Amino acid sequence: MVRSLLERFLSHSKGLDYRIAPEVGTLELLSLAMRQGVALTRGLFFRRQMVFLEPGVTFRSSARISVGRFSKIGRGCLIEGLSENGIEIGRGVSLGRYGRMRATATLNDLGIGVKIGDFVGMGDNFYLGAFGGIEIGAETIIGERLTIHSDNHDFDDTATAIRLQGTTKLPVRIGTRCWLGSNITILGGVTVGDDCVIGAGAVVTKSFPRGSIIVGNPARVVRNRFANSQKDEPSPDLTFSS
Known part of the structure; x- marks a missing residue:
């Protein structure tokens, strides 16, 4: 029963x-x-709401945060909604323990925010820095310790401290139905196409098209899942971890 x-x-x-x-x-x-x-x-x-909240979950600027039905937010997560578009978490999303979403560091320039599609699964200890905006497509699965930075500090003026030179917003988009392994870093301005696979430990500094299998630091494509010419070739020796 x-x-x-x-x-x-x-x-x-x-x-x-x-x-x-x-x-x-x-x-x-x-x-x-x-x-x-x-x-x-x-x-x-x-x-x-019909959502699962484990102990120690903290919402800040809660009115700017929406969570879809049956989503689960893991123990110790901190979600800060202060941003232009807020934080939108879809239906059936699972967020691991001790993660953080943050879009705005100063009150004089609000960040863009986060949009997570339905049925996304994300491992423990993630960090989403969403000043420039982050979007993660539906049914994407992500291992532990994902880090995304959707902005970059300006530093061209050598006579001025970097902290005083401002920050450039660089939106990040991860497509639908992707698989990201553990310990991945994604930098600002990157778009990862639908159906991509990113190997554990990759540092993604540029955009990749749909179906790419991506590894390394800096990340590179080793093949494409939809390339007919490579369909019968043996797969490279890759290590992926959820």
Whole structure:
């Protein structure tokens, strides 16, 4: 009974046909259900929404933050909504523990904000610096310790401290249905096309088209998933980690 109810709920909330492995025992399922029930209760109390909030989640400028139904925000996350467009988190999104979203550092120049599509999954300890704006497309999955910086400090004037020279907004967009491994850094002005794969530890400093498999520091393309001419070639020895 418990298994069936959880499978139905998870299938609805995650937008897929979800089946719990038979090795998971009834007591484990009850423990999971209790934890998720407490997180849902917290979401209903603090957000008046069907969202799962783990302990220690902090919203700042909460009126500028929207969270879709059945999304989960992990323990210790800090989400700062102060920005032109606010923070928009889609339906069924899962955000890992101890992450931070931040768009604005000073009150005299608001940042753009963040838009996350439906059913995005993001690992622990992420940092989204969204001064220039960040968009992550639906159904993208992301490993631990993603860092995105959508701006750059100006530094051309050697007679003036860099902190006084201002910042340039450089929007970042990650397409739909991508897979990003762990420990990835994405710098300002980058667009990653739909259906891309980025290997663990990559530092992405430029844009890449749809279907690119990207590795390294600085990141480069090793092949394209949709290139017919390379369809029968063996895959390179790559390491990816979620």
